[in-house]
Amino acid sequence: MPRAKRICILLALALLVPSLAWANGASESFTRTSLLLILMITLADACGFLFERFGLPELVGEISAGIILGNLALIGLDFDIATTLKESEFMTYASELAVVLLLFLVGLESDMRDLLRVGRTALSVAIAGVVLPLALGLGAVAALGLGSGLQGWFIAATLAATSVGITAKLLEAQGVIKRPSSEVILGAAVIDDVLGVLLLAVLASVAANGDFVASDLLIILAKAVGFFVVALFIGQKLMPEMVHMVSLTKHASIWTGFAFCLALAFGELAALAGMAPLIGAFVAGLLLDDVSFRVGDDLQKHRLEELIRPISDILISIFFVSIGVQVELLALADGANLLLVVTLSAVAVVSKGLAGQLARGPEFDRAGIGFGMIPRGEVGLIFAAFALAQGVFCCDIYTVVVTVVLFTTIIGPAMLKPRLQRF
Template identity: 30%
Template sequence: MLLPTLLLEIGNHQFEVAETLIQVGRFLVIFLAARTLAEVMVRLSLPTILGELLAGVLIGVSGLHFLLPPDTGVAINDLLLNLVSSLSGVTPEQVQELYTESFPGLQQVSLLGLYALLFLTGLESELDELMAVGLQATTVAVTGVVLPFALGTAGLIWLFHVPTILAVFAGAAMTATSIGITASVFGELGWLKRREGQIVIGAAVLDDILGIVILAVVVSLAGGEALAIGPILKLVVAALVFVAAALWLSGTAAPAFDWLLDRLKAPGEVVVAGFVVLSLCCFAAQAIGLEAALGAFAGGLILSRSRHTEAIQETVKPLVALFATVFFVLIGTGMDLSVLNPLEPANRPGLVVALFLLLVAIAGKVAAGWSYLSKEPSNRLVVGLGMLPRGEVGLIFLGLGTQAHLLTPALEAAILLMVIGTTFLAPLLLRLVLGGEGPAPRDPLEEIPT
């Protein structure tokens, strides 16, 4: 009886070793690649987030296959498989299985980075200024949603004869703005607290709300369900009430938070209390059918008027530097750049459609920068470019379409290229436009590290 038990324990130990090697190895690969390319970007006067995205491309589907989302259907690098297999004593096939099963844990870590980044963005937002630009942000958000959606959908139907539901889905994929990427770029360039930065952040939040509504409608249509106005109105009302509640709590709950924090004595009270608020807001947003990311930003807004805001920022920034890096690298790992090869006949229809979608995606968001009225001078091109990146939001739309088997290979490739193009172009164009102006005067410690 002892021998089978001993053999079983040895086998379990081998699996534990393999799983540990996989998890630790992932972080090692992510941070080595991301920080190396981030250093290159700094020396080229480019945003570091671009280096993190490129790091994901380098180690992901389009590169070395060291880090692969399971839904890509691609096997991880043989060298990595055999290395983990030889060190742990399990077979390469078992290593691949363990890799796939444990990947969701890495995705959860990356989401923590996104939520921490948005929480920090809310903390650093000048709430009075954000509310002061509310009308401009609303105009930018609505224009930046309506133009890409209408032009993209109509163009696909009339120019490329795409079926209506597919065209509507592709149009919807161009509506939202990646607030995580936008906040990171503006924070790094020192423009987060300027009027343009506040307009873009406010508009990106509203974009998320509108994007949630559009997503609900499109998924309903794609599933063959009857279009019901009631659930849509309920979603809109929930989103508006949630944002209004966050703004109200920023003036009423922050003093209570300060009172409680002043009475806590255990080490780490600032970061723990801050993350309790973050978690509560994410939970509340998800519970009423909204995105948890919106809750994270709202949590930062609520505490933006706290006396301890600067202390919270300083404790959250290292977490952002670590985990937001994981988030942006994972976006890059899922980008399959092989669809860019024009020599492959199967890619050509997708490339033509992709060029159209990319032009509409850029034009629609940039035009939104000229859609608002303002008595004060502002850089409207910066506002438009700040709304440009689709990032993880576009990939979420694409993933839903792929899972539902809605998209043709050409249209799937076109949407992917639109997401890749806007995600990479936004940091480059913003750096080009802002290069001669320099950042707003501020304490260097206040910048968001990425």
């Protein structure tokens, strides 16, 4: 049986079984959650496979699966998955855990030595890649009558993010990930993430307290510096010993648990320092990258990535589907919302493109660097999801922001690919 036909049959069953269960009054938490997982994962896999066949990121397909599930009412199906997801503690935790593992893998795939080697160039591009979207984004939302309050700042902050994973996958697939321009893109994207999460911490404080106190920023920065100092100490002093102890076993499965617990531990350490857990997970992956370790018979980090991927892929699919479920397509029928989508998309593309121009040196392709910074991907989605959960975004604004993130995730790689021959 052809693969496409098998996927269609599985998808039909995944859509049918939960519907029958709900219709028959299934109310047990385990049953409802299990059936919902079957539906979400199957549809995400099918849409991801379909979108990849058309040369689009799998992430876009998985979010599209969520958008389909969240808008079934448009075709007459009374199936409120959004409410079910919000009421499920498991789904909430699974989404949070997915973000931690996602950033851990990003850190593991990054190379600290390469990032430091292009640090000055990456830093200038990164700072411009945060300041320009913030300034242009705030100006755009003010011009469109959305004000410059907390909502405006969250919209602009979402535009300041840069996805490491989306561009890294393209660069790796094309065999240019070690080129100077590629290293600047990845380095700047990582710095953008750090700056973005610091900004998120400040905005979260404002959202919680209702006002901004300058001293809060100093406290947050002090905690951030303290966290990185502690993490660096652990990485240099304790990580090699920890890895050596784990290496004593010949069972590769032990490494899956070690990596999983390491990401969670550093995430908790970051939370104790007043930072987002995802930053701690990223630092854990980045520090582990610099340590030589043996996984089974292989002395390499690639094997470790393969071991943790099966767990992370499922959880990340749940996260992306959950993001899409909360998008309301009817909001895009409003002319004002469409204008906002177009305006913010233009700001998102132009601001990162200009940031790439700050790279200096004949070895750098400035236009290509700018294009590589365009995708907001998972990082932008994290900002949007947080703002919606805190009541900063209404459903319409959330839908607009997610649409812009999806657009940049598609257009960024499309613009970058023709430039890779100049890297």
